[in-house]
Amino acid sequence: MTGITRALLLTFDDRHLREWAAAAPLLRRYGSRVTFFVCEPDRLDREDRRLLHRLADDGHTIGCHGLRHERAPDFIAAHGPAAYLRQEVLPALEELRRLGFAARTFAYPCSARDDTTDRLLLGLFERLRGGVPADRRADPSLADELHVPAAEVAGRRVLPGCSVDSGRGPLVYGGDLSGVEAAVRRSAEDGGVSTLYAHCVADAHEANHVTPARLERLLALADELSLPCAGFDELP
Template sequence: MNRKHFVFVVVAVLAATCSSPDASGEEPRSSVFDVDRGGVVMTFDDRNFDDWVNAIELFDRFGVNATFFISGKIDEQAVEAIGQLRSHGHAIGSHSVHHLKAVEYCQDHSPAVFLRNEIHPQLEAFQAAGVTPTSFAYPMSRNDAVTDETLLTVFRHLRTGKNVADGQRLCDVDAFFVPASRIHQQGCLIAKGIDYAPTRPDRTFEQIDAALIRAAENNEIIVFYAHRICATKPDGGHFVTPEALTQIFSKAKELNLPFYTFDQLP
């Protein structure tokens, strides 16, 4: 090999290495997805770090990547949990500094003050920890057009929540379902809570399974949210059991529904 050819090969190898997400040239699991397919976005809120880290094995078993929306300080405990979660392909989102109702806060102060006090300080702390969240989850699902417009200047996607009326089937509520091909047009996604599943009428396995079937048949994306992950009712906080998650993950796998993180949504 002459000198000119050798230099060309070295430059080509270096260029390929630098453009790849890792030295092996393989994209990390968290960036491989097909936006033309329906799927599930699993999300968890607040600061339940021990529960989330302990559930990593469950997520790995089913190939599930989730998004964890963290509230409060990005302190040493948060940074350690973030590192463990991200190393398994999970995404991190913002849930504000003080977990306040965004609508009421913006009305009492202003959207600019909300950004200054509740969003930017946390984003700076995230970035210091090597994380740039692309999404925000509203505490207590309190959002309106003003808060959406304000926060979409900072984040690519927002997440709020909605209840299902008594006697209503989750699979019949169009607001929970977004066609995968139009997900990039949906700034704020409406999620369905699954804490306490399957013990409440709006989150029985029959309800959840029917919603997953609709998503699979119509190439739609559905978002679920929960908080703690523990086998028995904790002293405080909303929770979902590993058994309930196993049921949901198994049904999604049976339907060939992929799991997306908010970072993966365009």
């Protein structure tokens, strides 16, 4: 078995190629690799596609985040599992593969998932990213949920993530990340992985976003703890 079992897994969702590319030098400076989960891959323009290839060339993982960002359990309840795969998942996966990305992993839009969706998607992907409620991020006991012990990393196919976004539009989210930091420290001390997610990288944006300053704070914390930042494709 090869692969990284001690890491911070930073992930970024949706389709913010310009802003992600602008953050690439910061990631490079810390020697960090991350995962970008892309939705609406058919709506990437030529420049977006070029930037996505550059992110992949930097060693980042490119994963799938659905064609139209549908919430999996709701879509399946309304239209059934076959329609979910046919309309929402397979076209996104095929488009990413057509663009040259293996897209071996999937992040649930809005972290909405259940056992049925996991079973369905694990037929197509090696690993899925779910989520824990964002309001837990200030709770130090979050580490119990977020941290996956090293011995379990290879077998764990659904990784819970916690939001580290700074805000959305005029909304500013709480700056207390002590739960997140506790999980990162546990990975550094005991091994294992902790997964975080954000969306755009910007000081201000109408969509969910993490500020470059907060992103750097997380990268610096991992660096201080000698904890590598890795992409999903680097896991065993």
